[in-house]
Amino acid sequence: MRLALHLAWRFLREGRAQSILILAGVTIGVAAYVFVSSIISSLQKDLLSRTLGTQAQIVVSPPEPESRVLRDEGGVFLRRVEPPEPRRRPFDGWLRHVRTLESTDGVSAVCPKVAGPALAARGAAERAVLVVGADPSRLREIVDLASKLREGAYRTDGDQALVGDGLADELGLRLGAPFRVTTDRGPTTLRVAGIFDSGAASLDDGWVVTSLRTAQTITGRPGDVTELDLRVDDVYEAEVIAASIEAQTGLEAVSWMERNRDLLTALQSQDQSSTMIRVFVMLAVAMGIASVLVVSVVQRRGQIGILRAIGATRRLVLGVFLLQGAIFGVIGALLGVGLGAAFAKGLGNVTLFAIELEPSILIGAALISLATGLVSALLPARSAARLDPAAAIRGDG
Amino acid sequence: MSAETNDAMLELEAVTKSFGEGEARVEVLHGIDLRVRRGELVALVGPSGSGKSTLLNLIGLLDRATSGVLRVQGREVGPLDDAALTKLRGETLGFVFQFHHLVPALSVVENVMMPAALRAGGFDAAMRARATALLEAVGLKGQGERLPRQLSGGMQQRVAVARALMNDPPLVLADEPTGNLDTQSSDQVFELLRERHRELGTAFVIVTHDPTLAARCERVVRLVDGRVVADGTPDEVLEDRRARKA
Ligand SMILES: Nc1ncnc2c1ncn2[C@@H]1O[C@H](COP(=O)(O)OP(=O)(O)OP(=O)(O)O)[C@@H](O)[C@H]1O
Ligand SMILES: [Mg+2]
Secondary structure, eight states: OHHHHHHHHHHHHHTHHHHHHHHHHHHHHHHHHHHHHHHHHHHHHHHHHHHHTTSOSEEEEOOOHHHHHHHHTSOOTHHHHSOSSOOOOOOTTHHHHHHHHHTSTTEEEEEEEEEEEEEEEETTEEEEEEEEEEOHHHHHHHOOOGGGEEEEOOOOSTTEEEEEHHHHHHHTOOTTOEEEEEETTEEEEEEEEEEEOOSOHHHHHHEEEEOHHHHHHHHTOTTOOSEEEEEESSGGGHHHHHHHHHHHHOOEEEEHHHHTHHHHHHHHHHHHHHHHHHHHHHHHHHHHHHHHHHHHHHHTHHHHHHHHHTTOOHHHHHHHHHHHHHHHHHHHHHHHHHHHHHHHHHHHTTSSSOOOOOHHHHHHHHHHHHHHHHHHHHHHHHHHHHOOHHHHHHTOO | OOHHHHHEEEEEEEEEEEESSGGGOEEEEEEEEEEEETTOEEEEEOOTTSSHHHHHHHHTTSSOOSEEEEEETTEEOTTOOHHHHHHHHHHHEEEEOSSOOSOTTSOHHHHHHHHHHHHHTSOOHHHHHHHHHHHHHTTOTTOTTSOGGGSOHHHHHHHHHHHHHTTOOSEEEEESTTTTSOHHHHHHHHHHHHHHHHHHOOEEEEEOSOHHHHHTSSEEEEEETTEEEEEEOHHHHHHHHHHHHO
């Protein structure tokens, strides 16, 4: 092994120009691999966190027969997100369900929530809004409004409420300004304690956030909630967990995946194209290494013959050429991972989303590079090991 | 085993070698019988295409005979597999070739060390010391760290001689070791071989076209068309040649 490594290194040094060229090729290939993987993965994370940052991963609500019928006609999913009509059916035993769901595997947070439509008005300006009431510490696990506050503070005691910046602009609301919220139960006056900017228009233009109790009063559901919002450990498990919740509780559970089919499809096809790019890049790298080694074996027939004559075994010759492939793989991995990471970081400074360098991608790229080096060296190495020493020394055959 | 067998470095009995298959099959060696004793200095001569290199490759365990028996130090080599042949080759044989004398990728001293390194699986200080001493013995003191291509043809061939002796093999095979050298270098290299032969008792089989070199060996074997046609002292064999020419 030591000797094989020595010989491999000497051969690479002898064909320096070739070695450097193919090393550059491997480096660029691995860099492209790391770059593409990091960009796609960061982009996906960004898309996901933007989407899931402003909505529950699973929404659990009491079963609703007529809405099931509607579901079959398609195109009504949006109603689940923001029901346009008040629902008066009580959520029987919701406290008990909170406890069950909290101890369900894969569920990391549960937030009982009241959400009901209302008309917000200040002076002559009016807006249709959704009054949302929830315990702040629980709501934070679903939608972290506290971190998205542009002005004011997260306060929802008494008549204090949070509004989105879109709504604030529409109604001309400033901090401390009173505004009216009207439902069929009559008008209530609230005061702006904070203005948030979540980035999601439906929230920023339509949400009025109060305490659970205030929302219950405004929407006329004392002691009741309209839905339980859930966060799960693995976002991609949401659909499965939702299905098992439906099966076990008889409640209706809708996952973010069901509500965002288009996003999910987009993420999957991104995954596929990123895999294709990576496969083709590494294939090109493998062919580069293989062709350099094939030429190197042909050029070194005489040397290989002499080595065999003076006692080199087939295994040693095999090892010498496999190691050349491995050396390309290892050095290419080190340089390529560095270069790819640097590029990705560099691009991260100009893109709208943060580019994160995941250790799993870097390590994966390095391992794939090493494997590519070894695999592409396999055929040339075998042909070198099979060389007939007599023919190699004679210079034919 | 008789004393006679023990004395034999190399024995060939009715060895033939053919190349190709079917129609294209050519028999190059037709039943060679040959014995080389320990410590003999044998010249193998003959016209071009007579099969000298083919025979040397068989003796050198680089190629296999088509039929017949080949014994190295009393051991029959026919049944050995490639790994066993490689091992036997590394332990008992040294080679000096006409072309591809050295491994260009390795330094001079590494070339000389290589037979020992291949046996041990790596380099060590004792090897380096021995290789340096051998280089000195062939008149190449201080050239160890250079690359083969930086040396003249004669110097390269002297490195090849040093390498052939590295494992102190009982038999060294040389295929036209002086074939592409000028007279002076050729003389130097040949003298070196003869010195090693005298000092260490190493047996040599040297293929050569040069009658003056053959005349300086103890025994000359003449090959014509794949058969041994003469075998004896230089006087007998080379005399024979002169007689036929006249
Ligand atoms: N691998 C091979 N396939 C077919 N024929 C071969 C092969 N090797 C050698 N021969 C033939 O065998 C014959 C003997 O070749 P060999 O090289 O042994 O001759 P030689 O005596 O060494 O000649 P020279 O003095 O020119 O080196 C030649 O006719 C050659 O063409
Ligand atoms: Mg020849």
